[in-house]
Amino acid sequence: MSRDGGPGVQGQTYRISQRVQQIPASGIRKFFDLLASMDGVISLGVGEPDFVTPWSIRDAAIEAITHGDTHYTSNFGTPELRRAISHHLEKLYGVQYDPLSEILVTVGVSEAMDLAMRALLDPGDEVLVPEPTYVSYNPCAVLAGATPVGVPTYMEHDFRLQAADVERAITPATQLLVLGYPNNPTGAVLSRADMTAIGEVARRHDLMVVSDEIYDRLGYDGEHTCFASLPGMQPRTILLGGFSKAYAMTGWRIGYAAGPAPVIEAMMKVHQYVTMCAPTMSQAAAVEALANGEHEVQDMVEQYNYRRRFIVSSFNQMGLTCFEPRGAFYSFPSIRSTGLTSEAFAQGLLREEKVAVVPGSAFGASGEGFVRACYATSLDQIKEAMDRIARFTAHHRGPE
């Protein structure tokens, strides 16, 4: 097997590009291998809803296939979907985007993030990435030839990014700030005041902002603030959104970017050569989601909220301090009281009690001392998992 330039098949060696070699392998890969040999595991390691896509949305895709909607669409996405997204954003956040020139439908927010970085960055540029961070931001920056620079966030601040920390990390090479709130892995949200202060820093240093708002609908404490809706921010913001989390549509691979026309045009240029267009039937499904999915979103949020309260309260009761996550579907308890590293905690928990969580260190250095436990799983399973974790922690009371 050849990896990263090692000896290869039948003596052939493969030169893997420096850029790709620079990207670290996924931190959760080895857990997959460990898990494959085990039965009866409860996984809180997932990053997607347990709900199946609401039936009316699935039905709309079936209908599209039946009608023969199996061709390419416009590179930008179907006009119908772009209009629906434009309408949706205006209705929810009061932001206006021209469906013809300021919205690009993508293969999930994952692709949109890659496109945004490639469209905006050159070698030598620096990108500010709040940490702990979703795993794709840094690799996307590296693939675009740029240098990611972590900006740590802290449990003492409920993992809310502080404007002062952003400003401290800025150098003459800084081009872009990535925001991802509600946050994966911490579940943190930013208040309007936090965002305003960060926006002020972005304005002062003339930074572009890519705001990944894939979890916008999963908030448990008041309305989500769209970064682009802050006064003066829309011209410097690329807003990324999608359907995976709110409508339980992860497998459909459908998301979008909304931003200034010249940037969207540049992103489309990459998109048309790399993926051509987002899947046609997924686009039809997304139209249905925006038109008729609201009721289902509310129902799912209600269920997540029960589980969120349950899991946070359980962690705190067993002595794993957990700040209250106000968005997404992740809890991020501190495991420092056990004296274990987050990696050792996650490995031990999986081996001894068959519960899968993701070590915080997989999300950057400032995630050390924490684990990510996703509560997009039935209350029944969460209950059982919490009993097992409590037993595990009781056995691993470290020196504190």
Next chain:
Amino acid sequence: MNDVLKLLEQDARLTPADIAKATGRTVADVDAIIKQATDDKILLGYHAHINWDKADVEECWALIGVKATPQRDVGFDTMAERISRFPETRAVYLVTGDFDLAVMVVGRTMQEVADFVSRRLYSVDGVRGTNSFFIMRRYKEQGEFLGIDQSAQRLPFAP
């Protein structure tokens, strides 16, 4: 109160302590809500949902449409109440359409259900006619799928 009831409806095995955790209420508060809802006959009972077909227990279910003559002052109420008292009936509704009452009946065999309809139901004062729909296969009951595969899997780890 509705948050507590909704959680119980989803899983009647949840303890007051579980419900307190999930709703952010105190255990005493949850206890009080459950007691009040029980006293008010809002919370009627706790049941397991069983697919008896799979347990190889033979049962025969039929939905009976009943045409009836309403009675002065009480309409269909007295009649519906009488029908409801038969243990063979599992659900009784006043409905719009071609029938006046819809009655879900269960027996061990088709013969038993047929006997109930012809001998008991028909003899209730005011009943003019019936139409029986025997249940041949169940697909969904109380929001749960029966015999429809729902086993889609998620990856155990995802970023």
